[in-house]
Amino acid sequence: MPVSQTLVSLAQEMDHTGQQLLLRWDPELVRRFTALSQCLQGLAEQAGAEPLQRANEELAAMLRNWSKRRHGNDDVLALRQHLSLVTQLASLPLPSFTPPGVGTVQQSHRLFLLVPPAQLPAPALLEQLACFGYVLDVFDNAQTLQQALFLHEPGALIVYDEFDTDSVAPLAAMPACPLLFTSPRRDFAARLQAVRAGGQGFLGWPLSVRELLDTLTLPLTPDRRNPLRVLLVEDMSSLAGLYAAVLNRHGMVTEEITRPSQTLEAIERFRPDLILMDMYMPECDGQALARIIRQQRLMDGIPIIFLTMEKRPHMQLDALALGVDGYLTKPVSSEELVVTVSTRASRYRQLRSYISTDSLTGLLNHSHLFARLEYEFARAQRERRPLSMVMLDLDHFKQVNDSYGHQAGDEVLVSLSRFLRERLRRSDLIGRYGGEEFAIVLPGMGAEQATRLLDDLRDAFARLEQVSPRGRFRQTFSAGLCSSDGVWDVVALVQRADSMLYQAKAAGRNCVVSWSPPRE
Numbered sequence: 342m343p344v345s346q347t348l349v350s351l352a353q354e355m356d357h358t359g360q361q362l363l364l365r366w367d368p369e370l371v372r373r374f375t376a377l378s379q380c381l382q383g384l385a386e387q388a389g390a391e392p393l394q395r396a397n398e399e400l401a402a403m404l405r406n407w408s409k410r411r412h413g414n415d416d417v418l419a420l421r422q423h424l425s426l427v428t429q430l431a432s433l434p435l436p437s438f439t440p441p442g443v444g445t446v447q448q449s450h451r452l453f454l455l456v457p458p459a460q461l462p463a464p465a466l467l468e469q470l471a472c473f474g475y476v477l478d479v480f481d482n483a484q485t486l487q488q489a490l491f492l493h494e495p496g497a498l499i500v501y502d503e504f505d506t507d508s509v510a511p512l513a514a515m516p517a518c519p520l521l522f523t524s525p526r527r528d529f530a531a532r533l534q535a536v537r538a539g540g541q542g543f544l545g546w547p548l549s550v551r552e553l554l555d556t557l558t559l560p561l562t563p564d565r566r567n568p569l570r571v572l573l574v575e576d577m578s579s580l581a582g583l584y585a586a587v588l589n590r591h592g593m594v595t596e597e598i599t600r601p602s603q604t605l606e607a608i609e610r611f612r613p614d615l616i617l618m619d620m621y622m623p624e625c626d627g628q629a630l631a632r633i634i635r636q637q638r639l640m641d642g643i644p645i646i647f648l649t650m651e652k653r654p655h656m657q658l659d660a661l662a663l664g665v666d667g668y669l670t671k672p673v674s675s676e677e678l679v680v681t682v683s684t685r686a687s688r689y690r691q692l693r694s695y696i697s698t699d700s701l702t703g704l705l706n707h708s709h710l711f712a713r714l715e716y717e718f719a720r721a722q723r724e725r726r727p728l729s730m731v732m733l734d735l736d737h738f739k740q741v742n743d744s745y746g747h748q749a750g751d752e753v754l755v756s757l758s759r760f761l762r763e764r765l766r767r768s769d770l771i772g773r774y775g776g777e778e779f780a781i782v783l784p785g786m787g788a789e790q791a792t793r794l795l796d797d798l799r800d801a802f803a804r805l806e807q808v809s810p811r812g813r814f815r816q817t818f819s820a821g822l823c824s825s826d827g828v829w830d831v832v833a834l835v836q837r838a839d840s841m842l843y844q845a846k847a848a849g850r851n852c853v854v855s856w857s858p859p860r861e
């Protein structure tokens with residue numbers, strides 16, 4: 342299982358806050374540290390990272406007692422070592438949850454399918470799924486399925502149903518994993534029955550790999566490696582801390598600000614999925630602040646929820662007219678807070694991803710890739726870190742469309758996108774540049790390392806067998822690469838990577854060419 346970026350960034354923020362505390366003891370910093378530590382503890386618990394949990398608990402205990410007594414150099418050293426230990430443990434790979442006997446497949450990549458014996462899926466489906474690292478276990482009766490569910494928890498359970506009776510035959514026990522239905526029927530009545538039976542997704546039958554993978558990548562369950570981010574604007578820091586603790590306990594990451602004037606800067610830096618704000622604050626009230634936020638084009642869509650004691654309907658309606666998304670009337674119960682915040686924030690995140698991604702592959706679209714590239718490039722220059730840009734193009738792709746059909750061509754595009762997503766880091770940017778051309782941005786990676794990585798990817802992808810109804814084939818790609826070293830703007834970076842791609846094609850395709858400065 343890859344390293345959890347969330348745990349790493351939480352641990353890094355804790356380390357930063359802890360170092361600040363050693364310089365200046367400040368109750369606000371202590372509270373922030375405690376909230377981060379609670380959040381890390383919750384996530385580490387869910388991930389089963391026991392050594393990290395223990396180290397984090399010890400660190401929290403050290404800090405709890407810190408202000409109560411005097412400290413020598415040894416104490417400071419011990420605290421620093423503990424901070425660094427937590428950071429190191431957070432960057433270790435998370436333990437696999439694979440139950441005994443299931444082999445080495447990631448549990449989330451093991452799927453159970455319940456179908457009648459007459460409908461067993463074609464072996465090609467299992468093979469195609471295997472190309473993306475998924476294993477499909479097929480059961481032709483509910484009893485053996487229940488036994489298997491008792492022993493293992495798959496990433497999802499898919500149940501075939503023709504919905505020809507009034508209601509779906511209930512499962513002996515509802516699985517803990519997401520439940521999907523698949524059916525030759527796609528009408529409203531069938532979908533209604535599926536939803537009533539607890540279905541979280543609905544797939545056509547016969548199963549299509551693309552539809553299945555698309556559904557599995559939707560947030561059916563909370564994404565614990567990329568938790569929802571909530572910005573709290575509340576002048577009473579104790580109250581904000583209370584809300585933050587509740588949201589943190591439910592896996593969300595929070596940032597608290599007490600002054601409305603800090604809001605715009607905090608939104609840019611923290612990139613929240615939702616803003617929870619007090620309606621009455623001394624510097625500026627919530628309504629004026631909401632208006633300011635809504636006037637910024639890039640911040641316009643972020644959901645805003647007011648926290649208020651206000652019960653007068655006309656005041657609430659005025660705020661709704663401003664584009665505020667809802668109200669929570671104080672005192673707010675933990676349950677109401679968590680449900681209101683998490684549903685709205687995840688919906689916003691999903692809608693945002695539709696706008697910024699290409700509909701076929703789910704990768705960043707051209708304009709968003711470039712917006713993000715500009716940001717990463719500027720950051721790399723500022724931090725004096727390398728960054729590599731890759732332009733990648735499928736070879737002789739026209740022949741694939743001509744020989745196997747446009748649908749098979751589409752499947753190859755999806756296959757490459759998933760392949761890149763599985764193999765690259767979460768911090769890398771992958772975009773569909775257009776047609777059969779892709780762009781990849783590798784922050785922190787210089788030309789040599791990036792060339793090696795791309796060449797490994799090229800080799801592995803070329804070995805994958807593409808399966809289509811008209812036959813099997815293999816697909817290669819060519820790539821051009823340029824690192825930011827000595828390059829002063831994004832346009833030059835892209836042009837150089839592009840001209841290297843051209844050279845890779847000219848050199849016979851199925852290869853990676855990296856830009857190097859011309860000899861003097």
Ligand SMILES: Nc1nc2c(ncn2[C@@H]2O[C@H](COP(=O)(O)OP(=O)(O)OP(=O)(O)O)[C@@H](O)[C@H]2O)c(=O)[nH]1
Pocket residue numbers: 701734735736737738739740742746747748749750751754775776777846850
């Ligand atoms: N199936 C499918 N095909 C696409 C899509 N976008 C572009 N194409 C096809 O990609 C092919 C690109 O063809 P060419 O530009 O001639 O390049 P090529 O055949 O890949 O050859 P080289 O790049 O020189 O190796 C065209 O046939 C396009 O129709 C898409 O979204 N789906």
